[in-house]
Amino acid sequence: MENITKKERDCLITIKESSNGPFPVRLKDLSASMNIKPPSVLEILNRLQEKGLIKKDRGMIALTDKGEETYRRIVMVHRTLEVLYSRSGIDANDACRKIGNFDFLVDYDDARKISQSIGNPKECPHGKKIEEE
């Protein structure tokens, strides 16, 4: 797996989470969601594309299969850690924000093992599914 940066992680997640609606994701939207100017987003997008995580088609941006897999793994790590944090008495929203700073650096297989050792939680504290599309 390629290494990605925090910004690339944020961008990947924003793309995926903006793709849920009926509208295709566009540079302008990412720029607005991420609060950075279009040329700066483009720079990040170009790196994600070089890493094979996204593809562009006339302004429309989407994750590749590899991008989907990367996204899926980051989210699995993220939600597993959220459960751990939450069970330790840390506020779910604080946990979410803080975990986002390093979830992309945590090994997926390690998170699986941790998940198992804490009883394979099925949902994050916000009620989102862990591992299952």
Next chain:
Amino acid sequence: MENITKKERDCLITIKESSNGPFPVRLKDLSASMNIKPPSVLEILNRLQEKGLIKKDRGMIALTDKGEETYRRIVMVHRTLEVLYSRSGIDANDACRKIGNFDFLVDYDDARKISQSIGNPKECPHGKKIEEE
């Protein structure tokens, strides 16, 4: 607390862990331990100094009180996570290496809460004390 980078984290830890012997830590030693050339270490050291984490005295490098505190907290987070990893069946040495990639990004108070929720372990899997000088 100041934010630090991975390299600054590594440097801080190397300084502290080289200070245990009778010899003062010097640039040349850090250069050797960290496998980077003296001017590169110096650059990192200068940033650590600006952040108030280390002090230099005629070639001798040492942590400030703030640096000691930062070190102490990183190590506490690190060892707590090592216990978590280890109890999940992850090899202690693998865990150590991997956790070093993000321990400095994990909030100390959160680690304390996690520690508490897993029974306040007293030692890391290598037998090093958690929290206590």
Next chain:
DNA sequence: TAAATAAGTTAGATTAATACTAATATTATA
């Protein structure tokens, strides 16, 4: 102590990531 050796520092360059503005190109839409 003076010369030689070692260590530290400065200077100058490079690469990668992040961000910006301004200008240019492209694509939609009215």
Next chain:
DNA sequence: TATAATATTAGTATTAATCTAACTTATTTA
């Protein structure tokens, strides 16, 4: 098609990380 909206390029800046080469400051030792 002309206009408006979007996207891209070009060019600049900053921060972090690294290097080599040159220069300075200690330290050692003959």
